Amino acid sequence: NLHVGVIGATGAVGVELINVMFDRNFPVGELTLFASERSAGKTVETKYGTKTVTLFSVEDAKKCDIVFLAVSGDFAKEYAPQIAEGALVIDNSSAFRLNDDVPLIVPEINGDLAKKAKLIANPNCTTAIAAVALWPLHQAFGLKKVFVSTYQAASGAGQPGMNELREGLASGLKGEEIKAEVFAHPLAFNVIPHIDTFQDNGYTREEMKVTWETRKIFGAPDLPVSCTAVRIPTERTHSESIVVETEKAVTPQEARDVLAKAKGVKLVDNPEKLEYPMPINATRQYDVEVGRIRTNLIFGDHGLELFVAGDQLLKGAALNAVQIAEASIA
Numbered sequence: 361n362l363h364v365g366v367i368g369a370t371g372a373v374g375v376e377l378i379n380v381m382f383d384r385n386f387p388v389g390e391l392t393l394f395a396s397e398r399s400a401g402k403t404v405e406t407k408y409g410t411k412t413v414t415l416f417s418v419e420d421a422k423k424c425d426i427v428f429l430a431v432s433g434d435f436a437k438e439y440a441p442q443i444a445e446g447a448l449v450i451d452n453s454s455a456f457r458l459n460d461d462v463p464l465i466v467p468e469i470n471g472d473l474a475k476k477a478k479l480i481a482n483p484n485c486t487t488a489i490a491a492v493a494l495w496p497l498h499q500a501f502g503l504k505k506v507f508v509s510t511y512q513a514a515s516g517a518g519q520p521g522m523n524e525l526r527e528g529l530a531s532g533l534k535g536e537e538i539k540a541e542v543f544a545h546p547l548a549f550n551v552i553p554h555i556d557t558f559q560d561n562g563y564t565r566e567e568m569k570v571t572w573e574t575r576k577i578f579g580a581p582d583l584p585v586s587c588t589a590v591r592i593p594t595e596r597t598h599s600e601s602i603v604v605e606t607e608k609a610v611t612p613q614e615a616r617d618v619l620a621k622a623k624g625v626k627l628v629d630n631p632e633k634l635e636y637p638m639p640i641n642a643t644r645q646y647d648v649e650v651g652r653i654r655t656n657l658i659f660g661d662h663g664l665e666l667f668v669a670g671d672q673l674l675k676g677a678a679l680n681a682v683q684i685a686e687a688s689i690a
């Protein structure tokens with residue numbers, strides 16, 4: 361059994377990480393929860409019971425077998441390489457995702473890379489969720505172009521984002537002013553086409569992460585991927601509308617047959633029964649729902665439209681991280 365450390369254990373991703381390890385019987389012998397001075401001494405309710413969070417120190421973290429980082433990129437940049445001298449580090453931030461010597465892993469796709477690494481990057485949530493649906497299609501039909509439009513939940517901004525949404529909904533219903541401290545604008549009763557910072561090319565960093573990270577995970581450095589990332593007032597599941605152009609001709613039924621067998625995917629595609637992917641069903645589920653599969657009108661038999669919904673805190677973060685840990689010891 362392993363000594364597991366979690367840094368950022370009081371955050372939304374940290375709590376999910378602990379609970380996913382419990383639910384999946386990850387071989388945890390000892391669990392140490394680390395936090396900054398601000399949170400040290402606090403308790404956190406987990407499926408292992410109530411745990412006290414201890415003050416982070418590099419030396420203590422190094423003594424673990426596996427350390428999950430669910431904190432900012434700045435913290436990861438400073439401490440992850442030092443902790444990785446002693447422990448396997450699985451980092452949820454974007455700090456190392458594009459480094460050549462750091463594998464970026466979605467276990468359904470490239471889990472084999474987890475075996476030798478000391479520092480592993482967990483992908484951006486939107487990217488991981490789309491990748492689970494796109495990889496089997498890429499293998500079967502060859503992706504030539506990918507267009508993604510996202511509908512991202514408040515949880516992408518952590519517990520403060522979820523709190524701001526709930527408070528905003530309550531304030532709005534009472535006719536009070538809706539605060540916007542976490543998001544650039546009030547999220548309740550709104551849709552915000554802006555996540556993370558704007559880049560020189562007019563895309564946001566969140567949008568470019570989908571391009572950069574999909575290419576790295578797929579080992580397809582030139583794959584054209586373009587994304588529009590939008591925050592919507594749902595709590596914790598990201599949805600995405602995806603258009604692909606394919607190398608090989610593909611029918612919707614062929615795509616469904618491939619996706620029905622794919623790991624990490626739940627095919628939900630019966631429009632006549634009003635069944636399609638939705639956050640209300642995908643929340644707290646491990647699988648990414650995929651549906652609304654149809655021939656794209658512009659690319660014809662070399663193109664598909666699909667809609668996906670995946671829990672941002674699970675496949676988009678904590679579940680993927682735990683699956684990486686599982687792959688590392690498999």
Ligand code: HSE
Binds near residue numbers: 486512513517555566
């Ligand atoms: N950046 C994502 C979001 C979450 O804001 O939804 C983490 O990948």
